[in-house]
Amino acid sequence: MQKKAKVSDLVRHFKMEVIQGNEGLKRSITVADMYRPGLEMAGYFNYHPKERVQILGRTELEFFQTLSDEERRDRMEHLCNDDATPCVVVTRSLDVPEELLDAAAPRNLPIIRSNMPTTQLIGQMTDYLESMMAPSTTIHGVLVDIYGIGLLITGSSGIGKSETALELVKRGHRLVADDAVEIRQTAENVLIGNPPELIEHLLEIRGVGIINVMTLFGAGAVRRDTKINMVAKLETWQQDKQYDRLGLDEETTRIIETDIPLVTIPVRPGRNLAVIIEVAAMNHRLKRMGYNAALQFTNKLTETLNDPEDLD
Known part of the structure; x- marks a missing residue:
């Protein structure tokens, strides 16, 4: 699922001023890239990316002022003549040309203004829209x-996910989300998880009810979001199933378009799931640093078996 952004989202998030076109604030933004129409101000519209948010900074507007009255009207008519254009943003609190307002008015094209420098605004708006x-x-x-x-x-409902999370919080770790995790892919192989706003900081423990982790354990016990590095799948212990005992088999699970390392942890009475998951996370961290205990053990075992003197 891909969320849609609207011009009103930009206005609200960046606290920009709407100069004209309030009726068009519901226009959808389909791409995160911004565009500065420099060549277009010179009259070249052959490859104009009209679907992008158009940014007019000091350079574009100062060049625009060097044009004749007829050229200025023509440039703005071409810039505003397509309904695919979400809006036009003027930066640095610069004066908005009358020709732009006249061309945008019949189409309800939003003209908005920011006091931020052009490059800074483009960077922040691109990051915001990509996210x-x-x-x-x-x-x-x-x-x-x-x-x-x-x-x-x-894991399946009732297997002990929330209880494990509670024990991890008591051990000094931080809760991000319980029950439902919203995940978005912000870049290639990068998944960010966060809780739905309604259940942020909340944890459901059967027999106790809903608790607020931040209220009980403090602000240091929660996080608003985090990058997802691995998945631990809890499943009921199956006597006839062969589980990985060395850690050489590296499983993955696919979320959206990213493969994430997966460990399957069998659940049975007497197993401390919180400690096992904590160790799994630390072991994953060591692997990222280049140390693999299972691989090192296997290599030493192979060397021992191949050396007759060690077998005596």
């Missing part, structure tokens, strides 16, 4: 931050 329009999904599970590792705990 807002990123592909997203919602997964049933619990997301926690363990020593900087974002770990998503999944």
Whole structure:
């Protein structure tokens, strides 16, 4: 699922001034890229990306003032003549040309103004739109931050995900989301998880009810979002199933368009799931630093078996 952005979102988030075109603030923004119509001010519209937010800064407007009256009207008519254009943004609180207002009025094209420098505004608006329009999904599970590792705990309902998260919080780790995790892919192989606003900081414990983790354990016990680095799947212990005992098999699970490392943890009485998951996160961190205990053990075992003197 990909979220849509509207011009009104930009106005609200960046506290910009609407000069004209309030009726058009519901226009959709389909791409996160901004565009400065420099060549267009010179009259070249052959490859004009009309679907982008158009940014007019000091350079464009000062050049615009060097044109004749007829050229100025012509340039703005071409700039505003397509309904695919979301809006035109004037930066640095510069004066808005009358020709732009006249061309935009019949089309209800929003003309908005910001006091920010052009380059800074473009960077911040691009980041905001990329985050807002990123592909997203919602997964049933619990997301926690363990020593900087974002770990998503999944499994069937009632298997103990929330109770495990509570124990992890008591051990000093941080809760991000319980029950429902909103995940968006902000870049290639980068997944960011956060809770729905309605249940932020809340944890459901069967037999106790809903608790507020931040109220009980403090602000340091929660995070608003985190990058997802691995998934721990809890499943009921199956006697006839072979589980990985060395850690050499590296499974992955696909979320949106990203493959995430997966560990499957069997659940049975007497197993401390919080400690196991904590160790799994630390082991994943060590692997990222280049140390793999299972691989090192296997290499030493192979060397021992191949050396006759060690077998005596």
